[in-house]
Amino acid sequence: MAEPIEIRGFRLWPGWLDRAAQEAMVQDLRGVVAAAPLVAPVTPGGRQMSVRMTAAGRLGWVTDRRGYRYAPRHPQGMDWPPIPASVLAVWRGVTGLARDPDCCLVNFYGEGARMGLHQDKDEGDFSFPVVSISLGDEALFRLGGVDRAEGTQSLWLRSGDVLEMGGPARLAWHGVDRIRPGTSTLLPQGGRINLTLRVVA
Ligand SMILES: O=C(O)CCC(=O)C(=O)O
Numbered sequence: 001m002a003e004p005i006e007i008r009g010f011r012l013w014p015g016w017l018d019r020a021a022q023e024a025m026v027q028d029l030r031g032v033v034a035a036a037p038l039v040a041p042v043t044p045g046g047r048q049m050s051v052r053m054t055a056a057g058r059l060g061w062v063t064d065r066r067g068y069r070y071a072p073r074h075p076q077g078m079d080w081p082p083i084p085a086s087v088l089a090v091w092r093g094v095t096g097l098a099r100d101p102d103c104c105l106v107n108f109y110g111e112g113a114r115m116g117l118h119q120d121k122d123e124g125d126f127s128f129p130v131v132s133i134s135l136g137d138e139a140l141f142r143l144g145g146v147d148r149a150e151g152t153q154s155l156w157l158r159s160g161d162v163l164e165m166g167g168p169a170r171l172a173w174h175g176v177d178r179i180r181p182g183t184s185t186l187l188p189q190g191g192r193i194n195l196t197l198r199v200v201a
Pocket residue numbers: 105107115120132139141157174175176194196
């Protein structure tokens with residue numbers, strides 16, 4: 001695999017997954033969503049998120065009026081399905097770690113969906129990276145520093161791209177300003193799927 005592009009400690013591999021691998025992963029994710037449906041979560045402050053979410057793995061990240069947390073079950077009560085092998089292969093390839101992630105958070109962005117600037121800090125051990133996989137329509141990703149006061153910059157994430165937030169960038173602020181509908185034919189109904197792989201510890 002080619003060397004990643006480094007941007008402020010984030011590491012980006014454009015086109016890690018070719019089209020056939022993306023299609024196979026989407027098929028695997030159809031199984032995940034069939035077992036654990038996408039939900040429209042609310043923040044602890046009561047705001048409806050525009051992204052729909054589910055998860056795979058031992059734990060899933062959830063949010064509701066009670067707070068942000070990792071939970072052993074889907075909000076509707078079912079177990080989270082296992083993380084597909086196709087997804088674990090990306091984690092292992094990028095990180096080279098023997099430790100697999102506990103959670104694969106699945107975000108679905110329809111037209112108009114976004115994710116505000118935030119840090120991923122509900123995990124117990126920040127020495128492990130977060131690995132993000134993009135599928136479907138392009139997304140304008142905003143990245144900043146560990147300190148919120150640092151400036152931010154934007155880059156387009158495309159279908160098949162893999163981004164690692166680790167080391168100095170593990171606690172960096174980041175978010176998604178918008179997606180660009182109609183920029184990918186991967187998902188028949190359009191939209192974007194983002195997977196983030198996390199060791200929760
Ligand atoms: O959709 C993305 O590219 C980022 C998602 C993200 O930051 C998260 O789920 O915590």
